[in-house]
Amino acid sequence: MDTAIDLQVYTVRQIEDLELPYAIGGSMAASAYGTPRFTRDVDIVVDLPLEKVSAFMARFPHADFYIDEVAIRQAVRERSQFNIIHHESGVKVDIYIPAEAIQQNQIKRARRLVSESGEANYSPPEELIIMKLDYYQYGQPQRHLEDIVSLLYGLRGNVDFEMIEREVAARGLQEPWSAAKLRWKEVVDAKLAAAERERPAG
Missing domain, CATH: 3.30.460.40 (Beta Polymerase; domain 2)
Incomplete structure (x- = not known):
């Protein structure tokens, strides 16, 4: 083991x-x-x-x-x-x-x-994201942020955003959630740009 x-x-x-x-x-x-x-x-x-x-x-x-x-x-x-x-x-x-x-x-x-x-x-990913946002405040914020971004990217954003937003508002987690969404957008944009560069010309 x-x-x-x-x-x-x-x-x-x-x-x-x-x-x-x-x-x-x-x-x-x-x-x-x-x-x-x-x-x-x-x-x-x-x-x-x-x-x-x-x-x-x-x-x-x-x-x-x-x-x-x-x-x-x-x-x-x-x-x-x-x-x-x-x-x-x-x-x-x-x-x-x-x-x-x-x-x-x-x-x-x-x-x-x-x-x-x-x-x-x-x-489920929604509860996992909320728990990660909670832990974000208490240490190793970068690790938890990376996990959230990995989740969103791996699931292609197919999560219940309404549920997450509701819990985020109730728990006062808007700051880490905004940071996670921004980082996710950056990752997606970077992947799309890389794919565009690799596309054969003509």
């Missing part, structure tokens, strides 16, 4: 075996819709109930993984997050217990996609 993809595949297999509702988010989801890029972290929203915590933990043996039962139970009760780290590779998966509506919708509206990591449930 050397890469984030390996850890994602393993973790999804355990989640699906336990029949837990889930959706992959973060950069792995952005890559599935847009342009793949390197990441060492996996983000998954999982509706994990307290009664399945022990069964979930049993899927990640301590010999191979850092996993903390106290932290998991606290995250489930508080609707927050916990992480699992693969000892040998240092790759990490962040598990988010759905709290607010947008996280719940990531699961409810999840899309079943086939990517280089196999078939799995992914957060």
Whole structure:
């Protein structure tokens, strides 16, 4: 288990075996819709109930993984997050217990996609964009901006802009959203200009 993809595949297999509702988010989801890029972290929203915590933990043996039962139970009760780290590779998966509506919708509206990591449930692009805009304010803004642009470009702009605009207004995210749209336009214009230059004359 050397890469984030390996850890994602393993973790999804355990989640699906336990029949837990889930959706992959973060950069792995952005890559599935847009342009793949390197990441060492996996983000998954999982509706994990307290009664399945022990069964979930049993899927990640301590010999191979850092996993903390106290932290998991606290995250489930508080609707927050916990992480699992693969000892040998240092790759990490962040598990988010759905709290607010947008996280719940990531699961409810999840899309079943086939990517280089196999078939799995992914957060819908609209919720993914909104979450990325939220994270933009708290660190690594360029990474989140690139993920949003990759999403928009990969999907050829086929997202529910009305829904995104509504959430952006409600959350006060107009500044990063404007920056993302501007950067997306620049990327599209650059691609069109490159294609025009490569077109045979005559």
